[in-house]
Amino acid sequence: MKSVLLFCFALLAFCLQASAPLPHKFYLSNTSIEFNAQTRAIEITSKIFTDDLEHAIEAQCYKYHSLYPQTPEVYELVKKYIGEKLSLQAGGRNVVLNFIGYSVDNDMTTLFIEGNYFDPNQVIVNNTILLEWYSDQQNIVEVRWNGQSKREYFTKDKTQFQFIP
Numbered sequence: 001m002k003s004v005l006l007f008c009f010a011l012l013a014f015c016l017q018a019s020a021p022l023p024h025k026f027y028l029s030n031t032s033i034e035f036n037a038q039t040r041a042i043e044i045t046s047k048i049f050t051d052d053l054e055h056a057i058e059a060q061c062y063k064y065h066s067l068y069p070q071t072p073e074v075y076e077l078v079k080k081y082i083g084e085k086l087s088l089q090a091g092g093r094n095v096v097l098n099f100i101g102y103s104v105d106n107d108m109t110t111l112f113i114e115g116n117y118f119d120p121n122q123v124i125v126n127n128t129i130l131l132e133w134y135s136d137q138q139n140i141v142e143v144r145w146n147g148q149s150k151r152e153y154f155t156k157d158k159t160q161f162q163f164i165p
Contacts, residue, residue: 026136026138027049027052027130027133027134027136027137027138028049028137028138028139028140029046029047029048029049029129029130029137029138029139029140030046030047030139030140030142031044031045031046031047031086031127031129031139031140031141031142032044032045032046032141032142032144033088033123033125033141033142033143033144034143034144034145035117035118035123035143035144035145035146036117037117037146039117040116040117041114041115041116041117042088042090042095042097042114042115042116042117042118043113043114044086044097044111044112044113044114044115045110045111045112045113046082046086046110046111046113046129047108047109047110047111048108048109048111048129048130049107049108049109050067050068050104050106050107050108050109051107052130052133052134053067053078053081053109053130054066054067055133056081056130056132056133057074057077057078057081059133060077060080060081061077065077067102067104067109068104070101070102070104075101075102078099078102078111079099082099082111082113082129083097083099085127085128085129085130086113086125086126086127086128086129087125087126088115088123088124088125088126089123089124090118090122090123090124091118091119091121091122092122093118095115095116095118096115096116097113097114097115098113098114098115099111099112099113100112100113100114121164121165122162122163122164122165123143123145123162123163123164123165124160124161124162124163125141125143125152125160125161125162125163126159126160127139127141127154127159127161128154128159131154131155131156131159135156137155137156138153138154138155139153139154139155140152140153140154141153141154141161143161143163145163145165146165148165150163
């Protein structure tokens with residue numbers, strides 16, 4: 001009887017471990033910034049590992065918050081965190097970024113942000129998303145404007161990028 005119980009316990013432990021999300025071995029976010037002349041908006045999407053974003057929000061407010069299902073409280077926490085970690089200047093002026101929302105798809109969270117459009121002679125991007133938590137965090141940012149595209153990698157040592165169309 002003991003061996004049957006031990007076997008059942010071992011099987012249960014194995015099943016729980018197998019169903020737990022696997023930690024990823026790299027820390028990465030991917031942000032796309034597009035200056036859309038037709039809609040007169042700056043459109044930003046950012047993809048971040050969900051567990052990393054949850055960790056950052058937990059540390060910010062000292063309480064665990066799952067990103068799914070969405071609640072008004074968590075929406076505001078994500079908005080606050082991203083507002084502190086991502087900023088743009090275009091044509092020498094700060095761009096007001098409006099957090100539109102986010103969606104969670106398995107282990108990735110996609111953030112949606114908009115800003116007022118400028119015809120920039122230069123764009124400065126500041127991105128420190130998750131850089132305070134992971135020493136090997138990389139934030140890839142691609143800026144697209146008027147048919148031109150430039151990709152840059154942000155790290156702890158490089159948190160700003162200047163794009164001149």
